[in-house]
Amino acid sequence: MKxxxxxxxxxxxxxxxxxxPSAVAQAPDALAAAEAAPATLxxxxxxxxxxxxxxxxxxxxxWQISAGPDAPQVVADSAGARGSLPAMRTEITWQDxxxxxxxxxxxxxxxxxxxxxxxxxxxxxxxxxxxxxWLSDIPDGLPNAFVTYVGYPTATAIITSYYGDTTxxxxxxxxxIHQSFARASATSSGGTSSTAN
Numbered sequence: 001m002k003x004x005x006x007x008x009x010x011x012x013x014x015x016x017x018x019x020x021p022s023a024v025a026q027a028p029d030a031l032a033a034a035e036a037a038p039a040t041l042x043x044x045x046x047x048x049x050x051x052x053x054x055x056x057x058x059x060x061x062x063w064q065i066s067a068g069p070d071a072p073q074v075v076a077d078s079a080g081a082r083g084s085l086p087a088m089r090t091e092i093t094w095q096d097x098x099x100x101x102x103x104x105x106x107x108x109x110x111x112x113x114x115x116x117x118x119x120x121x122x123x124x125x126x127x128x129x130x131x132x133x134w135l136s137d138i139p140d141g142l143p144n145a146f147v148t149y150v151g152y153p154t155a156t157a158i159i160t161s162y163y164g165d166t167t168x169x170x171x172x173x174x175x176x177i178h179q180s181f182a183r184a185s186a187t188s189s190g191g192t193s194s195t196a197n
Contacts, residue, residue, distance in 0.1 A: 040169040043176045058180035086165035093158045099151025126182045148178040
């Protein structure tokens with residue numbers, strides 16, 4: 001059963017890899033600029049936040065964190081935090097649907113909105129295959145995004161970090177936040193805990 005689940009997740013990654021190159025081809029200059037990013041920012045101290053009995057994730061100390069029952073379930077904002085990080089916002093959405101469905105719908109939405117996919121790859125987060133996208137051209141105060149889809153057999157977490165400043169290499173900070181994601185153990189106790197400030 002575990003082998004079939006892994007195979008399904010790998011097929012989802014292959015499907016994503018086949019669908020994304022055309023979007024990447026739309027923005028070769030943005031891709032070159034992203035790869036030539038300047039100095040890397042230091043990773044700040046992180047503190048773990050838990051959302052009910054579903055998941056936990058760590059954010060830089062001092063970020064404003066809010067939780068709610070609807071998507072996105074958790075929003076963390078760098079506003080008011082001390083340090084050298086530029087303005088950033090991270091949202092976590094939990095969907096009770098497998099990654100093949102969620103990623104496919106998300107790619108259709110990205111295409112329909114005209115966002116540019118500047119990079120993509122796969123990583124292991126919480127012991128499962130995760131697909132990561134870097135987006136630009138988002139018509140918002142924070143026009144860039146780093147999106148991670150963490151897929152489980154019957155659920156998918158979407159972690160989206162929005163940012164505006166591209167003069168510094170934010171990848172290590174963004175990856176530290178996204179890599180800290182973990183689904184709550186089915187056997188864990190302690191009831192419901194919301195996010196910590």
